[in-house]
Amino acid sequence: MDDPAPHRHQSLAFMLLYALAVAGGSMAYVPFLTILLPSRIAVLAGSADVEWxxxxxxxxxxxxxxxxxxxxxxxxxxxxxxxxxxxGLVLTVALLLAVPLADDLWTLVSIIICWQLALNMVLGPLAAWGGDLVPDDQKGLLGGLLAFAPALGAWSGALVTLPVLETFESRLFALAFLVVAAVTPATVFARPRRLEMLGRAPSLDRDGRIGTLSKGPAVRMWFARFLVQISEAALFAYLYFWFRSIDPDMGDNEKARLFSLALTIAIPIALYCGRWSDRNDRPFLPLVISSAVSAAGMLGMALAASADLAKLAYLLFGIATTVFLALHAGQTLRILPRSDRRGRDLGVFNLTNTLPSLIMPLLTISVVPGFGFETLFLVLATLAILATLILTTIPRPSPGRA
Structure with missing residues (x-):
């Protein structure tokens, strides 16, 4: 009699292509928003570049x-x-290439808004596609593979700023090529196995009603990620200024190397932790540990007595946070209550990525000028500790769940 177990798993080849496609999404926005767009704004806005x-x-x-x-x-x-x-991929690339055509700031704003909508036409359905095709007992491994996304996003920034690409237009063309090359294989050529169990009926609560995101593990997973993402967004935006405050002689190349090193080291750790969580049916334990380590790294950054210790603490924070976010993305697919509304529900989860970008500037402006980065990091460490405590309240899944 044939062993049915293989039919409950998705092929590693597809999961690799899927992770590459998700990385393509990171390639689309990380270099553009952190390097290329600011340079374009500087040309059009002059001294008002920060406000724009x-x-x-x-x-x-x-x-x-x-x-x-x-x-x-x-x-x-x-x-x-x-x-x-x-x-969404076609529209994203077209709008990306249209950016040089904007010769005034309000046209640029309009293009960026449309580009963000097009990019999320890719990212929203792509995230849900993973839930449609990867069973629960592989979601840890899937999360580990998703750790490649931020690293490839950072590496693509280095590629599109190579000296051989001298003009803004050539850099955008190179970026568009990388995004298409990453997203296309999974969506055009891959033929993943359809698993009927992933289309299970919506879960019911004790009253026999269809479960919602406002109940059960989903809301706790949402708040935990939201709290950690505030810390990640603050460091993403203000890392340059913090490094400058602790070591004025630190060059841009060293800053970039530290950032890339954290993202790269996180990959094998996330893969190991994700695979371990699958084998031991402990999907949430690595999230608890990584969020606790993230808090410890942030405390270390706040209390470090030297620049070298501060940099080591940042590496600890960066690695742990990257592991947490990757594994959280995989395990979120496990706790969504409705398979027929995965895309919508993951869109709600995506607010944990976008809302911190709106909250973080207000938090930073209210704390750093009067109290310094040390106090900001203590506040952010407290948020990461709260995330850890929230995650410890999520019960272990029932044995034998697909």
Whole structure:
């Protein structure tokens, strides 16, 4: 008699291609938002570049929030992910290449809003596609593979800024090529196995009603990620200024190497922890540990007595946070109550990525000028500790769940 177990698993080849496609999403926005767009704003806005960057960040975050929910939900009701992803990819690339055509700031704002909507036409259905195809007992491994996404996003920034790409337009073309090359294989050429168990009926609560995101583990997973993401967003935006405050002689190359090193070291750790959680049916324990380590790293950054200790503490924080976010993305697919509304629900979860970008500037401006980065890091460490405590309240899944 054939062993049915292999039919309950997705092929590693597809999971690798899927992780590459998710990394393509990171490639689309990390270099563009951190390097290419600020350089374009500097040309158009001159001395008002910081204010216009803030406006674009705010407008983009709103568009990303709306787009994630809208296009995830549309991919649910049309019962199609692949064509939404491909349509969004075409629009994303077209709008990316249209950025040089903007010769005034309000045109640039309009293009960026449309680009954020198009990008989330890719990201929303793509996230839900993983839930459609990867069973629960592989979601830890899937989360580990997703750790490649931020690292590839950072590495792509180094590629598109190579000296051989001298013009803004050539860098955008190179970036567009990388994004298409990463997203296309999984969505066009891959033929993943469909697993009927992943289309199970919506879970019911004790009263026999369909479960919602406002109950059970989902809301705790949402708040835990939201709290950790505030810390991650603050460091992402203000890392340059913090490094400058602890070591004025630190060059940009060393800053970039530390950032990339943290993302790279996190990959094998996330893969190991994800696979361990699958084998031992402990999906949430690595999340508890990584969020606790993230808090410890942030405390170390606040209390470090030297620049070298501060840099080591940052590495600890960066590695642990990257592991947490990757594994959380995989395990979130496990706790969503409705398989027929995965895209919509993941759009709601995507708010944990966009809302911190709106909250973080207010938090930083209110704390850093008067109290310094040390106090800010103590506040952020407290948020990470709260996330850890929230995660410890999530019960272990019932044995034998698919």
């Amino acid at each position: 960057l803030g406006l674009l960040t705010f407008a983009g975050a709103i568009a990303a929030s709306v787009g994630g929910i809208l296009f995830g939900w549309l991919s649910d009701i049309t019962n199609s992910r692949r064509w939404w992803i491909l349509s």
